[in-house]
Amino acid sequence: MTLKTSILKPVNGTCFKLISWALTALCLFGWGLNTAQAGNMKVYKHVDAQGIIHYSSKKPRGKSYHILNIRCPxxxxxxxxxxxxxxxxxxxxxxxxxxxxxxxxxxxxxxxxxxxxxxxxxxxxxxxxxxxxxxxxxxxxxxxxxxxxxxxxxxxxxxxxxxxxxxxxxxxxxxxxxxxxxxxxxxxxxxxxxxxxxxxxxxxxxxxxxxxxxxxxxxxxxxxxxxxxxxxxxxxxxxxxx
Known part of the structure; x- marks a missing residue:
């Protein structure tokens, strides 16, 4: 399952597409994840042809990407x-x-x-x-x-x-x-x-x-x-x- 995303307003002149956590509890516990697993969830970041940054829990196919750690110590x-x-x-x-x-x-x-x-x-x-x-x-x-x-x-x-x-x-x-x-x-x-x-x-x-x-x-x-x-x-x- 892919994390739900939403287009956000431009920040510092750049348009970002970030993870929408409006239903965070559903995302964490609806996927059967405990908090420790959620804390270690991999997030894949890639930039499309328009320069928009995308974040997803699913590895992008045929695209270069970076793996982010969303944990917040x-x-x-x-x-x-x-x-x-x-x-x-x-x-x-x-x-x-x-x-x-x-x-x-x-x-x-x-x-x-x-x-x-x-x-x-x-x-x-x-x-x-x-x-x-x-x-x-x-x-x-x-x-x-x-x-x-x-x-x-x-x-x-x-x-x-x-x-x-x-x-x-x-x-x-x-x-x-x-x-x-x-x-x-x-x-x-x-x-x-x-x-x-x-x-x-x-x-x-x-x-x-x-x-x-x-x-x-x-x-x-x-x-x-x-x-x-x-x-x-x-x-x-x-x-x-x-």
């Missing part, structure tokens, strides 16, 4: 051994999209950055074995709720993820709790009396995001201090000029 929370206190921050990707989401939804930039880093390590095409997709690892129902038509479009994904974070933040107030809800779902948080569910993965996720949040926040404060210092220095120089 960052998407596996409790199995990941990254040192989150020292891993390099990622501050040069999707900044315009993040800033737009900050302006639109009023969610703190450091929080969005931390969630993206924790969820996908800024891999726009990341897909978890559970079916979460894109930079902020949105599940299909969340995508539908926040009008994310293409989860692999950075702007849509970040806007949807930021809107969801805003909703959770307003609902639970406490960072530990709304991050737990982002990871395990609101139903799980409500089931455990609005506390962090006793799941090792969720506990590790909250720890991870909070570490990254504090680091991104400190980095932003440092950049702001440098920027303000330059403004003050420039102002003094201008005043001292004859």
């Amino acid at each position: 960052e998407c596996s929370v409790w199995r990941n051994s990254v040192d989150w206190k020292n891993t390099p921050l990622i501050t040069d990707l999707y900044q315009a999209e993040i800033d737009h989401a900050v302006t639109t939804h009023g969610v703190e930039k450091a929080l969005i950055q931390a969630v993206i880093h924790a969820e996908s390590a800024y891999k726009v095409a990341a897909v978890s074995s559970a079916g979460a997709q894109g930079l902020m690892q949105l599940m299909p129902l969340t995508q539908k709720t926040y009008a994310v038509n293409n989860p692999f479009d950075a702007k849509q994904n970040i806007l949807g993820g930021a809107a969801y974070l805003k909703h959770l933040k307003n609902a639970y107030k406490n960072m530990d709790i709304y991050l737990a809800a982002y990871n395990s779902g609101e139903t799980a948080v409500e089931r455990y009396n609005r506390q962090i569910p006793p799941f090792p993965e969720t506990k590790e996720y909250v720890r991870r995001v909070k570490i990254l949040y504090n680091r991104y926040k400190q980095n932003q404060q440092r950049l702001n201090a440098i920027s303000n210092s330059r403004v003050v220095t420039t102002g003094v120089s201008a005043t001292a000029s004859p």
Whole structure:
């Protein structure tokens, strides 16, 4: 069986044909795959005569192709051994999209950055074995709720993820709790009396995001201090000029 595909909008001037994971659960479990098998699924990539990139689970016939690994190590929370206190921050990707989401939804930039880093390590095409997709690892129902038509479009994904974070933040107030809800779902948080569910993965996720949040926040404060210092220095120089 071939993975369902759909034409996406042009990205950076190129038209891509990517895997459509709108029915991810059906794709994984309807094929009789467990999550470990799904995590190791081979994806074949080839480019047609029009320059459109195609992805398929079936080996292309009579065409050159590359085999891709769609696993997302960052998407596996409790199995990941990254040192989150020292891993390099990622501050040069999707900044315009993040800033737009900050302006639109009023969610703190450091929080969005931390969630993206924790969820996908800024891999726009990341897909978890559970079916979460894109930079902020949105599940299909969340995508539908926040009008994310293409989860692999950075702007849509970040806007949807930021809107969801805003909703959770307003609902639970406490960072530990709304991050737990982002990871395990609101139903799980409500089931455990609005506390962090006793799941090792969720506990590790909250720890991870909070570490990254504090680091991104400190980095932003440092950049702001440098920027303000330059403004003050420039102002003094201008005043001292004859």
